[in-house]
Amino acid sequence: MGERVDLWSEVIKSEEEEGGDVPKIEAVYQRRKKPENKSSSEAVNLGWLVKGTRTSSINGLKRDSWARSLSTRGRESIAVRAYANNQPQKKPARRKKPPIPKGKVEKAPDFQKEKEYFRDIDAFELLEESPSPNKPSTWTMGEQVVPEMPHLSTRLEKWLISKKFNHACGPSSTLSKIFENSISTHLDFDKSFLDLLSACGQMQPSNFMEALSKFCEPDSIVKIGEGTYGEAFRTGSSVCKIVPIDGDFRVNGEVQKRADELHEEVILSWTLNQLREFETEAQNSCPAFIKTQDIKVCQGPYDPILIKAWEEWDDLHGSENDHPDFPEKQCYVMFVLEHGGKDLESFVLLNFDEARSLLVQVTAGLAVAEAAFEFEHRDLHWGNILLSRNNSCTLPFILEGKQISIKTFGVQISIIDFTLSRINTGEKILFLDLTSDPYLFKGPKGDKQAETYRKMKAVTEDYWEGSFARTNVLWLIYLVDILLTKKSFERSSKKRKRTTVTKEADGEV
Numbered sequence: 001m002g003e004r005v006d007l008w009s010e011v012i013k014s015e016e017e018e019g020g021d022v023p024k025i026e027a028v029y030q031r032r033k034k035p036e037n038k039s040s041s042e043a044v045n046l047g048w049l050v051k052g053t054r055t056s057s058i059n060g061l062k063r064d065s066w067a068r069s070l071s072t073r074g075r076e077s078i079a080v081r082a083y084a085n086n087q088p089q090k091k092p093a094r095r096k097k098p099p100i101p102k103g104k105v106e107k108a109p110d111f112q113k114e115k116e117y118f119r120d121i122d123a124f125e126l127l128e129e130s131p132s133p134n135k136p137s138t139w140t141m142g143e144q145v146v147p148e149m150p151h152l153s154t155r156l157e158k159w160l161i162s163k164k165f166n167h168a169c170g171p172s173s174t175l176s177k178i179f180e181n182s183i184s185t186h187l188d189f190d191k192s193f194l195d196l197l198s199a200c201g202q203m204q205p206s207n208f209m210e211a212l213s214k215f216c217e218p219d220s221i222v223k224i225g226e227g228t229y230g231e232a233f234r235t236g237s238s239v240c241k242i243v244p245i246d247g248d249f250r251v252n253g254e255v256q257k258r259a260d261e262l263h264e265e266v267i268l269s270w271t272l273n274q275l276r277e278f279e280t281e282a283q284n285s286c287p288a289f290i291k292t293q294d295i296k297v298c299q300g301p302y303d304p305i306l307i308k309a310w311e312e313w314d315d316l317h318g319s320e321n322d323h324p325d326f327p328e329k330q331c332y333v334m335f336v337l338e339h340g341g342k343d344l345e346s347f348v349l350l351n352f353d354e355a356r357s358l359l360v361q362v363t364a365g366l367a368v369a370e371a372a373f374e375f376e377h378r379d380l381h382w383g384n385i386l387l388s389r390n391n392s393c394t395l396p397f398i399l400e401g402k403q404i405s406i407k408t409f410g411v412q413i414s415i416i417d418f419t420l421s422r423i424n425t426g427e428k429i430l431f432l433d434l435t436s437d438p439y440l441f442k443g444p445k446g447d448k449q450a451e452t453y454r455k456m457k458a459v460t461e462d463y464w465e466g467s468f469a470r471t472n473v474l475w476l477i478y479l480v481d482i483l484l485t486k487k488s489f490e491r492s493s494k495k496r497k498r499t500t501v502t503k504e505a506d507g508e509v
């Protein structure tokens with residue numbers, strides 16, 4: 001996260017330390033650190049940096065698989081209008097904004113009382129400013145260098161600064177109390193973090209366990225999977241995927257994702273959720289993408305219960321990830337998802353009908369999302385297709401107004417992990433610029449997954465913001481290959497016999 005301005009908590013803390021009214025002038029000797037520039041171009045450089053150290057043993061990195069090493073995740077978005085001018089492609093019908101679940105949006109605080117209070121004291125001049133001609137962003141106080149003003153731009157701003165650096169002037173301590181519970185946390189966060197919080201319907205990050213205990217008894221939490229960025233835990237009937245963000249140290253050998261990237265992934269997840277609305281007038285709907293039930297920003301170290309769950313999984317499966325030792329201030333995004341079952345890599349398909357249904361569901365799902373949002377998954381390897389068995393016979397899909405019923409043979413798929421995905425929400429195009437991740441295209445020759453990334457690169461010609469539905473087709477071809485070469489069915493001897501007979505009748509060996 002960028003530099004935070006937490007004047008309120010400092011003011012309040014210093015008041016408490018002073019024991020109330022004793023005025024004390026404190027000098028500030030540190031120059032305010034320049035905020036980190038977090039533009040995507042810098043992220044690109046950072047990515048290279050990480051790649052450079054990746055193969056070395058710095059930090060004892062555990063992950064080194066190219067397939068799971070997308071270090072540069074500079075997710076980007078461009079406005080639809082700008083995009084439409086460049087591309088001879090049809091802009092999709094504007095859809096209503098992604099729905100934030102009803103009842104989950106917290107009410108914004110009403111600052112009316114506080115505003116009136118400050119209007120009343122507006123006549124006060126609270127601080128004598130003496131801008132340094134040499135350093136416009138600093139004020140001088142003798143030898144001391146005073147931090148530059150945060151962008152609060154009100155009388156409040158001046159009062160806060162005066163309170164911080166000259167306790168003798170300004171109104172009494174009651175002022176700080178007025179805002180204590182309402183805006184102190186807001187002053188604490190940078191813009192992209194606030195945007196992320198807002199997309200999650202929050203004013204401030206939640207406590208980890210408070211958030212998790214809404215879904216299950218904490219003791220029942222079990223780790224069920226892991227990716228480079230996320231740890232997945234089963235919490236009752238849901239799955240919580242926890243992604244650390246904004247920290248200045250690497251996790252699993254990768255630079256942590258930034259709040260603005262996660263903000264886009266949050267929008268993308270809510271947008272795909274719209275496809276699950278089967279209204280009568282719906283033009284495009286399908287149940288093929290994992291249902292996002294909630295998304296929360298959390299803060300704090302991993303709870304001992306989560307650490308225990310992590311260690312138990314590590315004992316059984318041998319984790320590729322780092323042990324989750326996070327500091328007090330660590331922030332995360334917690335995706336609360338429907339449990340989608342097992343990934344295709346470990347799921348045992350019982351017969352050809354199940355394999356065929358899997359292919360049809362994935363194909364239809366991609367077709368629907370493509371029609372609705374120009375969606376391209378761009379990373380549909382067998383770890384990102386989950387399967388579960390249920391008693392369903394068919395599943396409803398609507399493609400461009402046409403209702404389709406797909407036979408499931410008792411198997412239902414859920415597509416997950418939209419990190420590389422591209423989507424046109426009707427307001428923005430969200431995509432990941434893979435140009436900045438050359439390592440992704442350097443996987444082993446002949447490996448189906450590696451070849452698929454390379455084919456995508458050839459199709460898009462590195463213009464990743466563009467719409468290239470063919471990338472979806474490339475992943476379908478990959479999927480067929482995987483089913484043919486890497487999956488086998490348990491077959492009864494009776495069935496095997498019948499197959500042989502049929503083949504012989506057809507003149508096949």
Ligand SMILES: Nc1ncnc2c1ncn2[C@@H]1O[C@H](COP(=O)(O)OP(=O)(O)OP(=O)(O)O)[C@@H](O)[C@H]1O
Pocket residue numbers: 068224225226227228229230231232239241290337338339340341342343383384386416417419
């Ligand atoms: N909704 C879900 N239901 C069941 N299992 C899930 C679910 N979401 C994630 N998982 C499990 O957690 C694993 C990691 O999830 P995911 O692929 O989304 O993480 P990631 O960090 O984004 O991965 P990557 O390394 O591909 O970037 C999955 O392979 C799967 O085993």
